[in-house]
Amino acid sequence: MKSTGGSDAEKRAAGESAAEAVEDGAVVGLGTGSTAAHAIRAIGRKVDSGLDARGIPTSFQSRELAKEAGMPLTTLDETDAVDLAIDGADQFSGPHLVKGGGAAHAREKIVDAAADRLLVVADPSKEAERLDHPVPVEVLPDARTTVAAEIRALGGSPTLRSAERKDGPVVTDNGNLVLDCDFGEIPNPAELATDLAALPGAVEHGLFVGMADEIHVGREDGVEVEEF
Numbered sequence: 530m531k532s533t534g535g536s537d538a539e540k541r542a543a544g545e546s547a548a549e550a551v552e553d554g555a556v557v558g559l560g561t562g563s564t565a566a567h568a569i570r571a572i573g574r575k576v577d578s579g580l581d582a583r584g585i586p587t588s589f590q591s592r593e594l595a596k597e598a599g600m601p602l603t604t605l606d607e608t609d610a611v612d613l614a615i616d617g618a619d620q621f622s623g624p625h626l627v628k629g630g631g632a633a634h635a636r637e638k639i640v641d642a643a644a645d646r647l648l649v650v651a652d653p654s655k656e657a658e659r660l661d662h663p664v665p666v667e668v669l670p671d672a673r674t675t676v677a678a679e680i681r682a683l684g685g686s687p688t689l690r691s692a693e694r695k696d697g698p699v700v701t702d703n704g705n706l707v708l709d710c711d712f713g714e715i716p717n718p719a720e721l722a723t724d725l726a727a728l729p730g731a732v733e734h735g736l737f738v739g740m741a742d743e744i745h746v747g748r749e750d751g752v753e754v755e756e757f
């Protein structure tokens with residue numbers, strides 16, 4: 530699994546802190562990435578000790594991890610409510626996030642938005658005064674060039690994400706491509722989110738505007754929890 534940003538100890542502290550919020554009977558959205566992975570493993574240990582909880586994975590990676598951790602799984606189709614979701618972020622500024630470093634932001638947004646509470650788990654390197662991380666946009670393969678042109682018209686600089694250990698682009702769990710779109714500093718995330726959502730062929734973008742209810746920031750000496 531690809532790890533970015535801070536230390537594994539910081540990520541683990543954040544993930545384990547958020548996992549403490551999972552109560553008996555809970556349905557939990559399982560985020561993607563190296564920090565969310567620590568939360569999934571911690572919930573798995575609680576399940577092992579008798580906790581009754583079911584997980585809704587947001588990606589192939591989180592499904593495999595949850596299975597490995599012995600966690601019972603369910604789907605949005607099979608449940609009426611998602612009590613909480615625990616997910617990572619590439620950058621956060623207050624409750625606003627940029628996600629999609631693992632190209633899983635489309636399913637993450639569906640599950641995170643369906644949850645009563647979204648707990649974000651992060652290391653300190655993810656915090657920013659203002660968002661300026663490139664925004665991943667998942668696009669239908671046929672719309673790659675037209676969406677890229679629209680992104681340029683919006684002032685962004687799109688780059689097709691390429692796979693590290695394969696010739697060619699990253700293909701998402703949904704069979705689409707990803708454009709990483711650099712807009713520099715993003716003064717108005719809500720406005721940019723609206724513009725990106727309106728592009729024909731853009732399946733989902735990685736701006737999660739105002740979506741975090743809590744951010745658990747893991748540090749070497751403890752965890753800081755911000756609530757919104």
Ligand SMILES: O=C(CO)[C@H](O)[C@H](O)COP(=O)(O)O
Nearest residue numbers: 562563564617629630631633
């Ligand atoms: O959005 C994501 C995947 O699409 C991840 O949550 C994000 O990339 C953070 O990953 P990590 O915890 O490994 O830094």
